[in-house]
Amino acid sequence: MATATAGKKKTVRINGCVASAQAAKYADVDVIAAYPIRPYTATMMALAQMVANGELDAEYIVADSEHSQLSIAHGAASCGARVFTGSSGVGVQFAFELYSPISGARMPVQMMIADRTLDPPGDFGSEHTEALSTRDMGWLMGWSCDAQEAFDNHLMAYRIGEDPRVLLPQMVCQDGFFVSHITTDCELPDPGQVKEFLPPYKHPYPLDPRHPVSHGPQIMPEQGPPLQLERARAMEGAMPVIEEIHDQFARIFGRRYDPWLEEYMTDDAEVVFFLQGAHGVTARHAIRHMRARGAKVGMVRLRTYRPYPTEQVAASLSKFKVVGVIETNMGLGSVSSGGSLYAEAVAALYEVPKRPLVFSFMAGMGGEAIVMKEFYWMTNKMIEAQKRGKIEKRAHWVGFEE
Amino acid sequence: MPAIEVQRQMLPMLGSPNQGARFYNPELPATEPFVPGHRTCAGCGPSIQYRMTSKAAGDNTILVGPTGCMYVANSSYLCTPYNVPWAHTQIGSSGSFTAGVAAAYEAMIRKGKWKGTFPNIICEAGDGSASDIGLASVSGALYRNHDCLIICYDNEQYANTGIQASSRTPYGGMTTFSPPGPKVPEAKTLFPKDLARMMAAGHPHCYVATASVGYPIDLMNKVRKALNHKGAAFMMIYTPCQKGFVYETPRSIDLGRLVVESGLYPIWEWDPEKREFDYSFRPASMRPVSEYLKLQGRFGHLHAEHIATLQKFANQQWKMMNVAIPEALIKAADAKNLVDMASAEAAAAVAQTV
Numbered sequence: 061m062a063t064a065t066a067g068k069k070k071t072v073r074i075n076g077c078v079a080s081a082q083a084a085k086y087a088d089v090d091v092i093a094a095y096p097i098r099p100y101t102a103t104m105m106a107l108a109q110m111v112a113n114g115e116l117d118a119e120y121i122v123a124d125s126e127h128s129q130l131s132i133a134h135g136a137a138s139c140g141a142r143v144f145t146g147s148s149g150v151g152v153q154f155a156f157e158l159y160s161p162i163s164g165a166r167m168p169v170q171m172m173i174a175d176r177t178l179d180p181p182g183d184f185g186s187e188h189t190e191a192l193s194t195r196d197m198g199w200l201m202g203w204s205c206d207a208q209e210a211f212d213n214h215l216m217a218y219r220i221g222e223d224p225r226v227l228l229p230q231m232v233c234q235d236g237f238f239v240s241h242i243t244t245d246c247e248l249p250d251p252g253q254v255k256e257f258l259p260p261y262k263h264p265y266p267l268d269p270r271h272p273v274s275h276g277p278q279i280m281p282e283q284g285p286p287l288q289l290e291r292a293r294a295m296e297g298a299m300p301v302i303e304e305i306h307d308q309f310a311r312i313f314g315r316r317y318d319p320w321l322e323e324y325m326t327d328d329a330e331v332v333f334f335l336q337g338a339h340g341v342t343a344r345h346a347i348r349h350m351r352a353r354g355a356k357v358g359m360v361r362l363r364t365y366r367p368y369p370t371e372q373v374a375a376s377l378s379k380f381k382v383v384g385v386i387e388t389n390m391g392l393g394s395v396s397s398g399g400s401l402y403a404e405a406v407a408a409l410y411e412v413p414k415r416p417l418v419f420s421f422m423a424g425m426g427g428e429a430i431v432m433k434e435f436y437w438m439t440n441k442m443i444e445a446q447k448r449g450k451i452e453k454r455a456h457w458v459g460f461e462e
Numbered sequence: 463m464p465a466i467e468v469q470r471q472m473l474p475m476l477g478s479p480n481q482g483a484r485f486y487n488p489e490l491p492a493t494e495p496f497v498p499g500h501r502t503c504a505g506c507g508p509s510i511q512y513r514m515t516s517k518a519a520g521d522n523t524i525l526v527g528p529t530g531c532m533y534v535a536n537s538s539y540l541c542t543p544y545n546v547p548w549a550h551t552q553i554g555s556s557g558s559f560t561a562g563v564a565a566a567y568e569a570m571i572r573k574g575k576w577k578g579t580f581p582n583i584i585c586e587a588g589d590g591s592a593s594d595i596g597l598a599s600v601s602g603a604l605y606r607n608h609d610c611l612i613i614c615y616d617n618e619q620y621a622n623t624g625i626q627a628s629s630r631t632p633y634g635g636m637t638t639f640s641p642p643g644p645k646v647p648e649a650k651t652l653f654p655k656d657l658a659r660m661m662a663a664g665h666p667h668c669y670v671a672t673a674s675v676g677y678p679i680d681l682m683n684k685v686r687k688a689l690n691h692k693g694a695a696f697m698m699i700y701t702p703c704q705k706g707f708v709y710e711t712p713r714s715i716d717l718g719r720l721v722v723e724s725g726l727y728p729i730w731e732w733d734p735e736k737r738e739f740d741y742s743f744r745p746a747s748m749r750p751v752s753e754y755l756k757l758q759g760r761f762g763h764l765h766a767e768h769i770a771t772l773q774k775f776a777n778q779q780w781k782m783m784n785v786a787i788p789e790a791l792i793k794a795a796d797a798k799n800l801v802d803m804a805s806a807e808a809a810a811a812v813a814q815t816v
C-alpha cells in the first residue's frame with residue numbers, strides 16, 4: 061500500500077515550524093486558532109498562507125488570546141471538527157485554565173508547542189518549563205528533536221488522540237529555535253499515505269442538534285471519583301495504542317520510532333544522558349567525540365512524556381551506572397532543586413533492585429545552546445560519580461561550577 | 463472537493479408584541495428546548511429568559527453555557543434541562559468557545575462533513591462572564607463576526623458565587639462585595655458598565671439589542687432577529703435574581719417592566735444595516751426609580767440623596783433615548799423631594815439574608 065502511493069512524496073528543506081504547519085495541512089484540519097507569540101508563530105504564518113492560497117480549506121481564526129485559542133479549539137472539537145492550535149512560553153500558560161476541561165471532555169485537540177523560556181526576563185530561547193507545567197492536565201505530550209520528527213509526531217498524535225480508545229488532547233512539542241527555526245530535510249508524504257494512516261475525526265458524542273447531548277454538567281463530589289478514574293484510565297490505556305500506531309506509522313511511512321525512548325550508543329554504555337528534545341542532536345554528536353576518547357557514554361532520549369513510560373524508563377536506565385538528567389526546565393524548589401525531569405526518572409527507578417546514580421544537569425537554561433565543552437564537562441562529572449560510587453549533589457548548574 | 467454552500471435558517475417574527483399586559487401568545491412554538499425540573503431558585507429571571515430564548519430559537523440550536531447560575535443550577539448531578547445540545551465552557555470562554563462551535567459548523571458543512579442547515583448557536587453568558595472576565599472573548603467573537611448570538615443574561619451581579627458586585631451591578635446595589643456601611647452608605651459607588659452600548663459601538667456590523675423578561679415577545683423577536691442576522695449578534699437581557707435583589711419571587715416579571723418604566727434599563731436595538739440605534743420601544747408608562755427600588759432589599763439602605771443620584775442617572779438614560787422627561791421625574795432627582803428607603807436596621811437585616 062505504502063509503495064503504491066509513495067510516488068507523490070517529496071523531500072523539502074523546512075524548519076520545525078513549517079513542518080508542523082505542513083502536518084496540519086496533511087491532516088486536513090477544519091479549524092485553526094492562532095495568536096502570535098515567538099517562536100511558534102511561524103507555524104501559524106505558514107498556515108495562514110496555505111489557507112489564503114486555497115491549499116487548505118479551514119476556518120482560520122485570529123483569536124484574541126491564548127485562553128481564547130484553546131476555548132475555540134475546545135468548542136470546535138466538541139462539534140466534531142479537527143482542530144489545530146499552538147503556542148509558546150507565557151502563551152502556553154495564559155491558556156492554562158483550558159487544559160483540564162479539554163482533556164476532561166475527552167476532546168482530541170492538538171496543540172503545537174515551540175518551547176520558550178517563561179518571563180522574566182522576556183527571553184526567546186527554548187526551555188521546556190511552560191509545557192512541563194501542564195504535564196498533569198491529561199494531555200498526551202512528547203518532544204521532537206528535528207523537523208522530520210515533528211512532522212511525524214503531529215500525524216501520529218492526531219491518530220492516537222482521536223482513537224476512540226483514547227480521545228485525549230495532544231501537545232506536540234519541539235524546542236523553540238533549535239527545532240522550530242532550523243531548516244533541515246523533511247520528507248513530506250504522499251497524501252494517499254496520510255489518508256491510509258489517519259481516518260477522518262469522528263467524535264462519538266458531538267454537539268449535534270440531531271442527537272442532543274450535554275457536555276460538562278456539574279457534578280457532586282461523589283460523582284468525581286469515577287470521572288477522574290476514567291480520565292486516568294484513558295491516559296494509561298493510551299500506552300498500547302501509542303505502540304500500535306507507531307508500528308502502523310512505520311509500515312505506511314517507512315520511518316520507525318521507538319514510541320518511548322531513543323537509545324543512542326547505549327550498548328556498552330556505563331554513563332548516559334537522559335533528556336528530551338533538540339539537545340539530543342548535539343548529544344549524539346558529543347557522544348561520538350567522547351567515545352573516540354574512550355568514555356563509555358550514551359544517551360537515552362525521552363520521546364513521550366505523557367503518558368510517562370515508567371516501565372520503559374526503569375528498564376532502560378537501570379542498565380547503566382550513572383544517569384545525568386539534562387533538564388532544560390526549571391523546577392524551582394523541587395526535590396533536586398534542579399528541574400522536574402529528575403523526580404520522575406528517580407521515581408520510575410525506585411522499584412528496580414540495582415539502581416544507577418542519578419543527578420541533574422541544569423543546562424541550556426534560557427534557551428542557551430549546550431555546547432560540546434559542556435557535554436564533555438557533564439560526562440566527566442558522571443564518570444567521577446561512577447568512580448566515587450556516590451553523587452556529589454542532585455543538581456549541577458552547568459557553567460557555574462568547576 | 464468543491465465547497466458546499468452553507469444553508470441558514472430564517473425564523474418568522476411573532477405577532478402581537480403586546481408589551482404591556484401579561485398575555486398568552488398562541489403563535490409560540492410548542493417546543494421546550496429548556497425543560498422544567500432544574501435547580502434554579504423560584505422566580506429565577508435568568509431561567510425565565512432561558513426558556514423564552516430557547517423557545518424562540520427552536521430545536522436546531524446549540525447552547526453554550528459559561529460558568530454561572532445557568533450552568534451550575536441548571537446542570538446539577540449530571541442531569542441537565544437542555545433538550546438541545548449544550549456544552550459548559552469556562553466563565554472567560556463565552557465568546558471563544560462559541561466561536562469555535564460556529565467555526566466548526568462553517569467548516570464541516572462547507573467540507574461536506576456535516577449535512578444540514580446551519581444551527582442557531584447561542585451562548586448564555588452571565589454579566590460577570592460577559593462584562594468582566596469574558597469581555598475580550600465576547601468582543602473577539604463579535605469582531606470576527608461568527609454566525610452566533612451571545613446573550614448576556616444580566617442579573618447585575620455574580621449570583622452563583624453568592625452575590626458579588628460585577629461591573630453591571632447598579633450604583634447603590636448591595637452585594638457581598640459592596641456592602642453598605644458608615645463609610646460607604648450607598649454600597650456600590652460605581653455606575654454599571656454600559657456593556658450593550660460598548661458592544662454596539664465597538665462592533666457596528668453586529669446586531670445588538672437590549673431586552674427584559676418583562677416583555678417576552680419583544681425579547682423573543684429580538685432573539686429571532688439576532689439569529690436571522692448573518693454574522694454575530696449580542697443581546698443584554700435584564701433578568702432579576704431574587705436571591706441577590708431580595709424581592710418576593712412572583713414579582714420577577716413586574717421588576718422586568720419597572721426597571722424599564724423607571725428608565726434604568728433602556729430598551730433599544732442597534733441596526734447594523736442603517737448603523738443606527740432604534741429607540742422606538744416605549745414602555746406603557748414612566749415612573750420614578752423609587753418605585754422600582756423599593757421592591758428590592760438590595761436597595762433598602764439607600765438614602766434620599768442616593769435615590770436622587772439614581773433618578774439623575776435614569777433621566778440621563780431617557781435623554782439619551784430622546785424621550786422628553788416629565789416634570790415629576792425632574793423633581794424626583796432632587797433629594798429634597800425624597801425620603802430614605804428604609805431605616806438602617808431594616809437594611810442591615812436584609813444584608814443578613816443575602
Ligand SMILES: Cc1ncc(C[n+]2csc(CCOP(=O)(O)OP(=O)(O)O)c2C)c(N)n1
Nearest residue numbers: 529530531532588589590591619620621622
Ligand atoms: C476562572 C473562574 N473564576 C471564578 C469562578 C467562580 N465563579 C463561578 S460562577 C461565578 C459567577 C458568575 O457570574 P455571572 O457570569 O454573572 O453569572 P451568574 O452566576 O450571575 O448567573 C464565578 C465568579 C470560576 N468558575 N472560574
Ligand code: SF4
Nearest residue numbers: 502503506531703705
Ligand atoms: S441565585 Fe439568582 S440567578 Fe441564580 S438560580 Fe437563583 S434566582 Fe437564578
Ligand SMILES: [Mg+2]
Nearest residue numbers: 588589619621
Ligand atoms: Mg450575573
